[in-house]
Amino acid sequence: MNTEAKIVNGKKLAAEVRAELAKKIAAGGGQPVLAVVLVGNNEASRIYVRNKQNAAQEVGIKCEIHELPADVSQEKLQQFIESLNQNPAINGIIIQQPLPQHLEVLPLLKLIAPNKDVDGLGPMNLGLLMLRSAQAVIAATPKGILKMLNSTGVNLQGKHTVIIGRSNIVGKPLAQLLLNQDCTVTLTHSKTKNLPLITATADIVIAACGCPKMVKASWLKPGAMVIDVGINRSPEGKLCGDVDFDEVFDKVSFISPVPGGVGPMTVAMLLENTYEAFCAQQEE
Numbered sequence: 001m002n003t004e005a006k007i008v009n010g011k012k013l014a015a016e017v018r019a020e021l022a023k024k025i026a027a028g029g030g031q032p033v034l035a036v037v038l039v040g041n042n043e044a045s046r047i048y049v050r051n052k053q054n055a056a057q058e059v060g061i062k063c064e065i066h067e068l069p070a071d072v073s074q075e076k077l078q079q080f081i082e083s084l085n086q087n088p089a090i091n092g093i094i095i096q097q098p099l100p101q102h103l104e105v106l107p108l109l110k111l112i113a114p115n116k117d118v119d120g121l122g123p124m125n126l127g128l129l130m131l132r133s134a135q136a137v138i139a140a141t142p143k144g145i146l147k148m149l150n151s152t153g154v155n156l157q158g159k160h161t162v163i164i165g166r167s168n169i170v171g172k173p174l175a176q177l178l179l180n181q182d183c184t185v186t187l188t189h190s191k192t193k194n195l196p197l198i199t200a201t202a203d204i205v206i207a208a209c210g211c212p213k214m215v216k217a218s219w220l221k222p223g224a225m226v227i228d229v230g231i232n233r234s235p236e237g238k239l240c241g242d243v244d245f246d247e248v249f250d251k252v253s254f255i256s257p258v259p260g261g262v263g264p265m266t267v268a269m270l271l272e273n274t275y276e277a278f279c280a281q282q283e284e
């Protein structure tokens, strides 16, 4: 297999998803509207939000950024989300994380109307995912990862998939999503013992732990598929994932790069979820 064919190119896949969405939005009446709630001045959050807005504009989705001060109270923020829920002109709502320390995210996620929860991180949508309901809004990063895995043409049924990281936004919903695809899933985390021995039994390894270049070739079985979710800075200041890409490359059958892998797919899936929410709301 040549080098290019081994790479799960999230950037290219995401561009295809966006082009498809742009076509559908241009053909149908009306413009979907996404509301992004941004609290405080986190620099990285600002960049992420700007990227989402640019991508939304490109496909014909209006993306409103609602900036609230870093010291906003929980109550004020909840009232604000309630007002977005009530506003029929808004189809999707997301809260950019992380939030300032004094704010609790769970009451906010509980508050977002499930049909506007386009990040799929609220309890209703996570529950529907667990129950394998077609109505579940699937969280953007896991949804993007599944599309990336499917793009390889490999049959996922029965594949031992080891996920590194059990966060509410990546590891946990991803484990459920892949279980629904008949993968055999092992969900690991910072307290897992002998992690390299566990990953060495995996057909698919998905790293989402935020540890720069942690996964080495010795952690993998020959021909494993690897999806790298991590976004880190190496000591030299370069963007890198949780997998040591150069070191593992010859051993794997497929691998996603950082940057240009899961990141652009996450944004594309958020837009897809917003479009789907818009369509469902037109029918209500």
Ligand code: NAD
Pocket: 141, 164, 165, 166, 167, 168, 169, 170, 171, 188, 189, 190, 191, 192, 195, 208, 209, 210, 211, 229, 230, 231, 232, 262, 263, 264, 266, 267
């Ligand atoms: P998090 O900090 O919420 O969770 C990290 C998880 O990794 C935890 O469950 C923890 O137990 C586990 N972990 C930490 N150190 C470990 C270790 N040494 N061994 C095994 N497990 C370990 O992080 P998150 O929000 O899930 O994000 C994880 C990474 O993915 C970060 O680098 C983040 O920037 C990136 N991320 C990327 C995207 C994207 O779109 N590409 C989206 C979300 C997160």
